[in-house]
Amino acid sequence: MPPTTKSFVAAGVLALGLITTPAIATGPAHADTSTTSTTSTSTSTSTTTESRPRNGYGVRLTTFNILSSAMARGGIDRATRAARWVQGEGATVAAFQEVAKDQLRQMQKSMPGYNFFPRRTLGTRGSAIQIAFKTSEVKVMETGHVMRPFLGWQRPIPYMRFRDRDTGRGFWVMAIHNAPGGHETERDVSTRKEIAKIKQMLGKDRPVFVIGDVNERSEFCSHVARATPLVSMNGGTKKKPCPVPRFGGPDWMLGSGAEFSGFAKVYNGISDHPALTAKAWVPSKN
Numbered sequence: 001m002p003p004t005t006k007s008f009v010a011a012g013v014l015a016l017g018l019i020t021t022p023a024i025a026t027g028p029a030h031a032d033t034s035t036t037s038t039t040s041t042s043t044s045t046s047t048t049t050e051s052r053p054r055n056g057y058g059v060r061l062t063t064f065n066i067l068s069s070a071m072a073r074g075g076i077d078r079a080t081r082a083a084r085w086v087q088g089e090g091a092t093v094a095a096f097q098e099v100a101k102d103q104l105r106q107m108q109k110s111m112p113g114y115n116f117f118p119r120r121t122l123g124t125r126g127s128a129i130q131i132a133f134k135t136s137e138v139k140v141m142e143t144g145h146v147m148r149p150f151l152g153w154q155r156p157i158p159y160m161r162f163r164d165r166d167t168g169r170g171f172w173v174m175a176i177h178n179a180p181g182g183h184e185t186e187r188d189v190s191t192r193k194e195i196a197k198i199k200q201m202l203g204k205d206r207p208v209f210v211i212g213d214v215n216e217r218s219e220f221c222s223h224v225a226r227a228t229p230l231v232s233m234n235g236g237t238k239k240k241p242c243p244v245p246r247f248g249g250p251d252w253m254l255g256s257g258a259e260f261s262g263f264a265k266v267y268n269g270i271s272d273h274p275a276l277t278a279k280a281w282v283p284s285k286n
Contacts, residue, residue: 055167055169055284055285056167056281056282056283056284057164057166057167057169057281057282058092058279058280058281058282059092059093059138059164059171059209059258059279059280059282060089060090060091060092060093060277060278060279060280061091061092061093061094061095061173061209061211061233061253061255061277061278061279061280062086062089062091062093062094062095062211062275062276062277062278063094063095063096063097063175063211063212063213063251063253063275063276064082064085064086064094064095064096064097064270064271064273064275064276065096065097065098065177065213065251065271065272065273066078066079066082066096066097066098066099066103066270066271066273067098067271067272067273068098068099068100068103068128069100069102069103070100071098072272075100075102075103076102076103076106078103078270078271079099079102079103079104079106079107079110080106080107080110081268081270082096082107082270082271082275083106083107083110083111084110085266085268085270085275086111086132086275087111087114089277091132091134091277092133092134092137092138093131093132093133093134093138093160093162093173093209094114094131094132094133095129095130095131095132095173095175095176095211095212096129096130096131096132096175097128097129097175097177097212097213098128098177098213099127099128099129099130100128101120101124101127104116104119104120104127104130107130107132111132113134113135113136114132114133114134114135115132115133115135115140116130116131116132116133117130117131117133117140117143117158117160118130118131118143118145118156118158122145122156122158125150125153125155125156126145126155126156126158128155128177129156129157129158129175129176129177129212130158130175131158131160131173131175133160133162136165137164137165137166138162138163138164138165139162139163139165140160140161140162141161141162141163141170142160142161143158143159143160143161144158144159144160145157145158145159146159146174146193146194146197147193148178148186148189148190148193148194149179149186149189149190150177150178150179150186150190151179151180151183151186157174157175157176157177157190157193157194157197158174158175159172159173159174159175159197159201160172160173161201161204161206164282169206169282169285170204170206171206171207171208171209171257171258171280171282172201172204172206172207172208172209173209173210173211174194174197174198174201174208174209174210174211174212175211175212176190176194176210176211176212176213176214177212177213177214177215178190178191178213178214178215178216178220179215180215180250181215187214187215187216187219187220191214191220191223191224194210194224195223195224195227195228198210198224198227198228198230199227199228202228202229202256206257207255207256207257207258207280207282208228208230208255208256208257209253209254209255209258209280210224210230210252210253210254210255211252211253211254211276212251212252213250213251213273214250214251214252215250216250217244217248217249217250218242218244218248220252221236221241221242221252221254222241222242224254225241225242225254228256229256229257230254230255230256231254231255231256231260232245232252232253232254233253233254233255233260233263233278233280234253234260234263234265234278235260235263236254236260245263245265246265247265247274249273249274250273251265251273251274251276252276253276253278255280257282258280258281258282258283259280259281259282259283260278260279260280260281261278261279261281262277262278262279263276263277263278264276264277264278
């Protein structure tokens with residue numbers, strides 16, 4: 001295996017003991033888990049190491065709504081356990097939703113080797129969504145946000161452009177939490193704004209990963225897939241971009257420009273949401 005290939009690729013191949021064809025989203029062509037029970041549903045694929053050129057690279061992504069301290073007791077404990085779970089997954093980039101001020105502070109303490117954006121830089125209402133990233137694997141090249149309505153307020157959706165430290169190649173991550181429940185109009189407005197930004201990211205000819213709690217079972221993914229080359233990381237294809245995961249819920253992982261494998265929806269008992277995780281392999285630029 002080329003030295004630039006992330007360790008999880010080899011680990012995945014050895015663990016599976018089989019080789020299947022990966023789901024490919026093409027580019028412009030369009031825990032410390034508690035002792036409570038942990039179950040997961042997953043689909044995974046891998047590719048022979050011989051076919052992976054030297055300037056390909058891997059990214060492990062997770063997204064987790066940790067349930068805000070303002071909504072339920074035990075917020076600090078949830079933040080600690082969620083942070084440890086993400087670390088245990090070896091995530092390169094993780095999106096957290098419903099992060100209260102005290103929970104952010106606790107996760108920053110509990111995740112050595114990771115930095116966060118936006119922290120509190122976008123104001124009180126702008127800190128509920130956080131992107132955590134492993135500084136040893138990626139370098140931050142650009143940050144920004146999209147304002148959209150959320151429960152009557154204008155709140156930001158953060159996004160970041162990273163550079164893989166091994167290969168020097170880049171990718172985008174957008175972390176989403178759209179309005180819940182009966183706030184369909186706000187979700188529709190948010191989706192349009194998010195799609196517009198995704199299209200701008202695609203114009204940079206880099207992989208784009210959109211992860212988070214979209215508060216829709218399938219509608220958000222369908223809208224994004226119709227307007228962009230993004231597909232769901234749980235086996236989405238150009239012909240069928242949005243297969244609804246088993247026990248389908250509001251949390252989604254979409255992407256383009258990469259091969260996706262190892263998707264898992266993990267009910268780890270930490271929050272009222274499952275945690276989602278997947279691997280993205282970005283093929284050789286050549």
